[in-house]
Amino acid sequence: MKTIRYFTYSFLLLAAGLLHSCKDALKEEVFSFVATENYWKTEADAEAGIIGTYESFLSSNYYGRFYFELTELPADFVTINRNDTYQTLDRWDLIANHPFVLQVWNTMYQQISRANGVIQYVPAIAMDEQKKQAIVGEAKFIRAFNYFNIVRLWGDSPMPLAVIDNLANTSLPRTSKTQIYAQIEQDLQEAEAVLPETRTGAAVGRATSGAAKTLLAWVYLTQEKWQEAASKSNEVIGKYQLLPKFGDVFSGTNENNAEIIFSVQFDGTNRGHSLTSFAHAGGTQNPNCTNGVRVYSVDNKSDIWTRWDTTEARRNFSVYRYFTGRNGTRQDVGNDYPAFGKYNAPSETGINNSYINPIVLRYPDVLLIFAEAESQAKGGPTAEAYEAINKIRRRAYNLPVDQPSATVDLTGLSQQAFRDAVIQERGFEFVMECKRLYDLLRTGTFKSKIQSLGKAATAGDLLPIPQSEIDANAEMASADQNPGY
Template identity: 50%
Template structure:
């Protein structure tokens, strides 16, 4: 019930804010939302207005082009574990041969900047509202978190991007030049250092699912990991561990149960209820159409790449494998069905299950952004890299994740543990291997490949006809054409 109340409240407040919009300023570009001076001056007066502004900044996360499924199309199809055998629009992403006017690129870009611009509005307007200072600082911290989160997604996918921290309240503020990658990362880290200081450790009631101190610290640890600031990444991950707010659940499968959402392993996830608003993760992942009881309609947009290391070499004794990928399923009549005997004869993904889904766009599963396994693996990798090799703490963090996968006691040395003695590069490969198994179809793999400089070479090795010179996604053509601060020379290499 509280989850439903949260979403009803979110949608209500988003509608209020939406009514105040004059227009999008440039709907195919930065998704800049130009507010009426009169409307905003009248609206941002009370604590309820401040709360509404922050809730509105979260709202684009649940859009079609973001965590409903669009962002997954972009990040999953481009990695080495996921593929599709049809539809040129999807195959362009799968092959990493993407035109600059591709709608998935444009749509994801728009929603990320929508989050940023709504955060900027909150940061500009909330300070002037007379209200409890502690609550005010908490709401501002959420805006910093949301802005940093979206710039982190943007800079990893697109590299140097327009960087705006001002409220867009007039047409002359719409045009923004690209900032360097270093400038974007500085803004991200500055925002997160502010966010972590004022966010609460836990959330309750209708605020469950909103940013916490642990979410900000985990995001910052991931940012530092990507920047190869090993000391910073290890330190922030350890701070999350020391918060004692999250744990590694004993059973891997239960992390993804729709009846166990917002469990103790989840640090930050995007909230869907499957009633007022749902996503397409179950239908896009599963095989078998309406005969598969784990989804309303398994259209299987994302299929397992049968050339991938994950499919060819993943140990069958690892419980994550049988849960995450499959080529057989039990249908609604209770019979075992081979995917190779269906209309789409490809291995599928089993992580996103929605047995009570009434359609293919109504999965209630909350897409997981960060969970405690992330923290342990970030800590293991960063600590080893910083120290020139794994110490006991780094090895234990890695082995806890592996023990859970093989159904061993998480806290007890076991027969499947990785042994001591690896150098830092060998140990990093072990961590990356565990990450590739732990986070199947959770939006981690593409970023791991990018930050370790394996992308796009690794998908070329699978025989995909990738863009010969591109290493990043294209800046949307509409942005180049409509943002007066940009020119064709600002497009990424290869487009």
């Protein structure tokens, strides 16, 4: 059941003058004569402000579509049989003015701007202090999440921390990765201290302290701050649950379940996304979508097709070659372009109307972050690290998660072999959940991995800064472009 709604935001952004120009993510246009200082007055204004901040997640330029194309197509598990705008991401020979890069960049900075408005103006509102702090904490969580994506995809990047309220402030230089990570950590530390542990009623789907802790653990892991990552993820262990059956996690009738830590809330009526029909195959015969157009296909040379145990239930849920059609006959989608099975929405009403919540963080994130960080911090896998990964492996084979299994449990691995096993497990567990690219980037294996599949990969190691941003930003020049573009 969907509870939170993200779409009641336009009046707020018009009144506050916070909407971005579509031409430049760091430049703002004023759409109303209502001054910002005349808007942020009441608790209702604060609530509307934070809901408006969440709304950016629903954009087709973010979790509605293009964020998946920007993070999944370049990685090794996904390929595409479509026009060159898509294939240039798949081959990783994109150019600096690629439209998807610009669209995602703009939307992330738009959401940061909305979060900055909440952080800047809500503290002055006369309202319940605990509610006020929690709303500001939510905005800091969202700001940190976006900067975490930005710093991993683009490296050094502009870092506005306040509302841009005049033309003189629209140009900002690139900030170093070190400074951006420090701000991300500060935002998440402050957020976890004030966010509630759980959400109920209409607030289900909004950020919690568990979400802030899990994201912070991931931030530490990415920076190879092993002890900090192990300690922070350990604070979340036991707060959520692994569902007994892997497929149940993604059920459209069981969303926001005990395994979900944070997900983007689509309802398929007011706002939907394209992932369901884009991941499936078989046209209108596929019972899991309205029209399986298979924009995203499994790369049949990648590990999830060639090395993944075909007896594992998790594999057979996540990727497939055959399905039973609406007419009851077995359909073969072909071995050249197998399909993905996670985003199943039988009652989807159109290819852009999926109601399935894209999952951002869930309990296996916590367990696998802990397993990797604990082993790296201790010089090799401990019993606790083994148990964390083995719980996930047992569930993948429909075994009781808390009962040791001589068949599937990992044992006796070196530190490097254990880390390699965790990275592989993350790949299998989080298929089409926007995590694989980041794992390849942080382990320094991105280019070599995709080149091993026969892809050119002639572009740089990071995404290009959108060329229009460099052209419009007085504080940036051609020399600020990432290498390889």
